[in-house]
Amino acid sequence: MSYLDNTTITVDAVLTKMGRQRFSEGNFNVTKFALADDEIDYGLYNVTHPSGSDYYAIAIENLPLLEAIPDDSKTMKFKLITLPKGTAQIPVISTGVSTINMYGSYNGRPGQTVVVAPSTVNGLNNTLGYTAQLDSYAYLTLAVKEAAPGYVPPARSIDDDPIRYKVGKSFTLTAKALPQSLWTTGWSTSLVIHGNETGGAIVMTINVYKDVKTSNEF
Amino acid sequence: MADTVFTIFGADDQVVATPSRITNALWSNGVGILTTFTTSLAFPTGALTDNDRYYVDVYASDPATEQVEFSLAYGHVSGAGADSSDLDYPTKAIYGQYKNFLLDNANGQFILDTTAATVSMSQFFAISIKRANLKQKLDPGNWALHLSGSIQIGSLHLIDNSADGYDYNAGATARSYKVVSGSITGGQVGTAIYGLVYPDYGIILLDPSTFSSSISMSLNTGTTWVAGANKNNLWTMFTAISASEYFAARSEERISSTHYFVRVKNQQYNYSTNPTFYSASDGTIIQPAFYDDPQTFLTTVGLYNDTNELLAVAKLSQPVTKGFDKEALIKVRLDF
Numbered sequence: 001m002s003y004l005d006n007t008t009i010t011v012d013a014v015l016t017k018m019g020r021q022r023f024s025e026g027n028f029n030v031t032k033f034a035l036a037d038d039e040i041d042y043g044l045y046n047v048t049h050p051s052g053s054d055y056y057a058i059a060i061e062n063l064p065l066l067e068a069i070p071d072d073s074k075t076m077k078f079k080l081i082t083l084p085k086g087t088a089q090i091p092v093i094s095t096g097v098s099t100i101n102m103y104g105s106y107n108g109r110p111g112q113t114v115v116v117a118p119s120t121v122n123g124l125n126n127t128l129g130y131t132a133q134l135d136s137y138a139y140l141t142l143a144v145k146e147a148a149p150g151y152v153p154p155a156r157s158i159d160d161d162p163i164r165y166k167v168g169k170s171f172t173l174t175a176k177a178l179p180q181s182l183w184t185t186g187w188s189t190s191l192v193i194h195g196n197e198t199g200g201a202i203v204m205t206i207n208v209y210k211d212v213k214t215s216n217e218f
Numbered sequence: 219m220a221d222t223v224f225t226i227f228g229a230d231d232q233v234v235a236t237p238s239r240i241t242n243a244l245w246s247n248g249v250g251i252l253t254t255f256t257t258s259l260a261f262p263t264g265a266l267t268d269n270d271r272y273y274v275d276v277y278a279s280d281p282a283t284e285q286v287e288f289s290l291a292y293g294h295v296s297g298a299g300a301d302s303s304d305l306d307y308p309t310k311a312i313y314g315q316y317k318n319f320l321l322d323n324a325n326g327q328f329i330l331d332t333t334a335a336t337v338s339m340s341q342f343f344a345i346s347i348k349r350a351n352l353k354q355k356l357d358p359g360n361w362a363l364h365l366s367g368s369i370q371i372g373s374l375h376l377i378d379n380s381a382d383g384y385d386y387n388a389g390a391t392a393r394s395y396k397v398v399s400g401s402i403t404g405g406q407v408g409t410a411i412y413g414l415v416y417p418d419y420g421i422i423l424l425d426p427s428t429f430s431s432s433i434s435m436s437l438n439t440g441t442t443w444v445a446g447a448n449k450n451n452l453w454t455m456f457t458a459i460s461a462s463e464y465f466a467a468r469s470e471e472r473i474s475s476t477h478y479f480v481r482v483k484n485q486q487y488n489y490s491t492n493p494t495f496y497s498a499s500d501g502t503i504i505q506p507a508f509y510d511d512p513q514t515f516l517t518t519v520g521l522y523n524d525t526n527e528l529l530a531v532a533k534l535s536q537p538v539t540k541g542f543d544k545e546a547l548i549k550v551r552l553d554f
Contacts, residue, residue, distance in 0.1 A: 011532040013478075013521060013552040019529035023554075029523050030232070030530065032224040033480050033550075035487050036518040040537060042494040047507050056507070057539060060515050065533050068518070072528040076520040078495075080487035081222050085542055088509055090489060090496040122501045124222070131526065153525075196526070199223035200491035 016072035034199065035080040039065055073135055073192060079199035091198035092121040093130070099205045100191075102175040103212045104139060111175035112212075115145055116204070118170070118193050127151075128196035129169045136189040139176045139208045144168035148196070167196070175208045183210040224522060225486065227478065235475040235551075241357050244347065244467035245278060246285050252278055255460035259453075271300065271308040273346075274452050276459070286348050290459075291316075292451040294341040295327075298439045299451045309341075309451075316344055316423065320392045320416055330396070330411045330425060339425045341439070342413065343455045347420035347467070354471035356417040358395055362402050363422070364462035367433030373462050374433050375399055376424070378415045379406050392416045397424060402466065417470075426455070433458065473553045480519055480548040487540055488512045513541045519550055 015023065022028045044059040051058075069075055083090075095118050105111035118130050129148025134140060146169040153167075178187055186209040194201045243250035257274050258281040273291040277284045292299055293313030300309045318324045327338040345363075347356060358380035366373040378395040397413035400406040413424035430437050435458055438451050459465065489495070489503075489512055496503050503509060515537035521530040532550045540546060 008547050008549050009534065009538065010549045010551060011519065011534055013519070013530040013532035013550045015530050015552075016528050018527045019521075022523065022527065022529060028529060030227065030476075030478065030521045030552075031524045032226045032522050033478065034224050034520045034522060035480075035482065035516045036520060037490050037492050037495075037515050037537070038518050040490075040492055040494070040515045040517060042490070042492060042505060045505055045507070045513075047505075057513065057515070061537055061539060063537055065517050065535060065537065068531045068533040070531070072531070075531050076518055076528055078490060078492035079223055079520075080514050080516055080540070081489050081491060082486045083222070083489045085485075085488070085512075086510070087489060087512075088503060089501040090491065090503060092496070092498065092501040195491075197222055198491065 014068050014070055016070050016075075018072045020070075034076065036076045036078055037080055038075065038077050039063065040078075073133055073190075077192075077201055077203075079201075081199045089122045091124045091195065091200060093118055093125070093193060093195050093198065093200045093202050094121060095119075095193065095202060095204060097204070098202075099207065100173070101207045101209065102140075102173065104175040104208050104210060105177045106210055111177065113172055113174045116171045116173060116191070116193070117145075118195075118202070120195055120198060120200075124197040125195040126169075126197075129167055130171075131194040131196055132166045132168070132171045133192045133194070134165075134189060134206075135192070138189075139178055139182075139187050140189065140206060141174045141176065142166050142191075143172045143174070145170040145172045151196070173206065178208060178210050186210070224526070225480075225482075231479045231481065233477045233479070235477055237472040237474045239470060240473050241360070241468045241470050242353070244351050244356070244361070244469045245287055246351060249278065250466055250468065252287060252465040253463045254278055255456070255463075255465075256281060257456060258282075270452075271304065271306070272312055274456060276456065285350070287351065288348060289344075289346045290452055290455060291344040291346070292341070292455065293344060294439070296340070298341070299437070312344065313341070316342070316421070320394075320419065320421065320423075328414060328423060330414070330428075337411075339413070339423065341427065342423040342425050343451075345422040345424070349420065351469060352420040353469040354418075355469070356415070356420045356422075357468035357470040358415065358417040360402055361415075361422075361467035362464070363459070363466075364464040365429065365433055365435075365458045366461040367430070367435035367458050374412075374429050375401055376412055377402060377406065378417075380417075381405055393418055397422065426451075475551050475553050478521060478550040478552065480546075480550055482516070482540060482546040482548070484542055484545050487516065488514055488542055490514045511541060513539055516540055516546070519548060521550065521552070 049055040102112040127150030144166050148169050151167050188207045191204045256277050273289045275286040291312045294309040295313050297307045297310030331337040363376045364373045377400045379398045380395040394414045394416050396411045398406045412428045415422045519532045520528050
């Protein structure tokens, strides 16, 4: 007979950039948690392991993990979700494209506007919509095109950061003018779209150029 | 918000822990004992700049690349140790500055001893530890400074007497202890008092009149300062510290923590949005064994506010397996 394992896993948390901002505002209030499996490759789950079923997940379970990073846009990418037992298909968020090329305003010509309308295969996200998060807003603006019907902005809303975060069913991106130093190379950032009901996320690359890219515009 | 992704903490899931006392090596780069000391000044022969009349910064090594460890200043109640032609009265100004800063009565005096008769400090060397090193305070009872005025005479080993648990300045603005001779491990030796330490300010005041003769330190208590004549008190004290090659100290801070108990029940979080978990085309779970018995491997805990902003994140050291027959309890500690 051996002792039962009564240990509790204890981990140290770090504040994210958003957490520091809210803390500095005196508005730091943790109310809920979510879980993620960033770094896990489920392809390592090996049902043919010669040692049997206890070892199917051994390659995953023995993986040493990296430290937490404070950038809230680059962590908690792949959330764990609660679905009924027997579920065979996971809700999948899609926008149809992974890269958007846009032209900025130049010499009187307005910057290009693009609508991003995510959808979710296998349901959900129709009520609470999606959260769109720009990594950088230097040469882009982000706006809600269609509101999510079930999303009620709280007193302190995610929209407090009106440039980087938006919650809705679809969104509008508008390119701004690029400085001359970027006329040749263009400028890139990423747009992460989270499903507010499913937890999934997709990452899109947004490129802004000085000139019209007729061949690969979104 | 639907509970597909988030779980709201219950009232019993958040616990504010008693603040814990954390001590660390005081000096830059985690060094606990300074054995080398440099300054950018060319004492005693170099010309004094404006700031040189008041204080010098002391470094562990090259001032061009290292950060300041502490500053050294000399104060005198009547302005001695500075040139009388200097109408800024730098040493008198220093004395008044520390008096104003540390004493409740700005017109009072630094009292070294009251056991027999009141002994006050009319002059002092002030060691002010750089705040970045200090964190919240100097750890009283765990610093030691050696002074060497002359190799033949030997050195004086200074500590504080906080071990007796008595705050000589209780109730005043600044907590203080006496500076005495001894060692950190062996405690106080003798009864002589050499100055005052204010741990909450990271300031040590040393009265040179109490030790200059014992370590053969030559002080300038006149009203002239002659370049090259070894009459600069800051240089004299700097050489006494650097010759000793020993200044040990620890910082102290109180860390407040909140513990969040993340309780993951058997029915929760058994599916993943990880792209290796399902087919991107239609969302079908890739691993057939997961159809009836899904397993996930949680690596990261995110703490959110009510608007889904990720405020803090914690990583596990290894993945934790989750399934319909497994539960997990994770305690997330967040320090402030």
